[in-house]
Amino acid sequence: MQYEKTKNKIIVKDKTCFNIAHILECGQIFNYEKLESGYIVFSKDKMAMVKEFDHYYEIETKDVNYFINFFDLDNNYNEIKRALLGRYDFLDRAINFGYGIRILKQDALEMIVSFIISANNNIPRIKNSIRNLCNKYGEKKDGYFAFPTLKALQQISESEFKSLGIGYRSCQMVKAIQYLSNVDIEELKKMPTKEQEEELLRICGVGPKVKDCIMLFGLSNKEVFPVDTWIEKVYNNYFSKERQTNRVRIRENLVKEFGSLSGYAQQYLFYFERSGDK
DNA sequence: GCCCAGGGATGCG
DNA sequence: CGCATCCATGGG
Numbered sequence: 088m089q090y091e092k093t094k095n096k097i098i099v100k101d102k103t104c105f106n107i108a109h110i111l112e113c114g115q116i117f118n119y120e121k122l123e124s125g126y127i128v129f130s131k132d133k134m135a136m137v138k139e140f141d142h143y144y145e146i147e148t149k150d151v152n153y154f155i156n157f158f159d160l161d162n163n164y165n166e167i168k169r170a171l172l173g174r175y176d177f178l179d180r181a182i183n184f185g186y187g188i189r190i191l192k193q194d195a196l197e198m199i200v201s202f203i204i205s206a207n208n209n210i211p212r213i214k215n216s217i218r219n220l221c222n223k224y225g226e227k228k229d230g231y232f233a234f235p236t237l238k239a240l241q242q243i244s245e246s247e248f249k250s251l252g253i254g255y256r257s258c259q260m261v262k263a264i265q266y267l268s269n270v271d272i273e274e275l276k277k278m279p280t281k282e283q284e285e286e287l288l289r290i291c292g293v294g295p296k297v298k299d300c301i302m303l304f305g306l307s308n309k310e311v312f313p314v315d316t317w318i319e320k321v322y323n324n325y326f327s328k329e330r331q332t333n334r335v336r337i338r339e340n341l342v343k344e345f346g347s348l349s350g351y352a353q354q355y356l357f358y359f360e361r362s363g364d365k
Numbered sequence: 366g367c368c369c370a371g372g373g374a375t376g377c378g
Numbered sequence: 379c380g381c382a383t384c385c386a387t388g389g390g
Contacts, residue, residue, distance in 0.1 A: 114371065202371080209370035212388060254386035259373080294373045315371040333380090334372090357371075
């Protein structure tokens with residue numbers, strides 16, 4: 088991807104593989120705000136302001152190098168699309184619809200917490216819970232609150248989580264965070280896929296689907312296919328002749344089909360299916 | 366009031 | 379193993 092950087096700005100010139108609405112609204116991130124002038128993106132203790140112009144995007148931030156990596160700018164999405172196109176008509180249409188999607192490289196702890204909250208929940212409420220969590224327990228920065236550190240999270244009780252709107256997942260959350268004090272989260276990224284899965288599934292509140300989301304968005308592992316209610320619909324409506332409701336089997340079949348491109352395919356499909364613009 | 370949302374834990378056979 | 383049930387909560 089072609090981009091230029093200055094001390095506090097990144098200029099992205101290729102709008103065919105970078106669309107900020109596609110990137111932020113395709114379901115991989117909850118911690119952002121839409122303004123009239125653009126989007127504010129939060130990650131860990133950092134933020135960036137993204138503005139669209141006719142022939143380029145401008146990403147303004149104090150942490151230029153962090154967000155070059157965060158937006159996966161050194162990855163070639165034309166190659167990825169080329170490899171995915173021409174297999175299924177529905178996937179072709181999904182890629183055409185969400186052409187500007189990029190898989191963000193987000194913070195692993197933030198993804199673990201966020202996707203435990205996401206279970207059997209809806210996106211507006213997930214966003215609210217995470218915003219509440221930052222505002223109450225995150226370090227105050229210049230004009231915003233950081234995502235809470237592990238240390239800060241460890242001080243939060245079950246009833247405090249409930250007051251944030253996390254509901255019945257609050258008990259799981261306390262146990263998960265407790266467990267994480269004995270896990271080197273950065274080490275997870277270096278592990279083989281199989282070991283990442285085993286380790287993540289030991290965390291309370293993390294099952295097959297949440298595990299896949301953490302690997303895809305937090306560990307940058309694309310060899311996963313998160314299957315939720317939307318992907319289950321996609322699978323049965325467009326990919327398989329026989330109806331399958333076992334999500335583990337649906338996942339197996341999709342990963343077998345898309346291999347190391349699974350994570351990319353999943354995001355195009357999820358965004359398109361949820362858009363209601365089919 | 367009912368159904369659904371980026372599901373997971375638990376218990377039962 | 380596979381399967382059913384329960385779990386808070388807000389929106390449509």
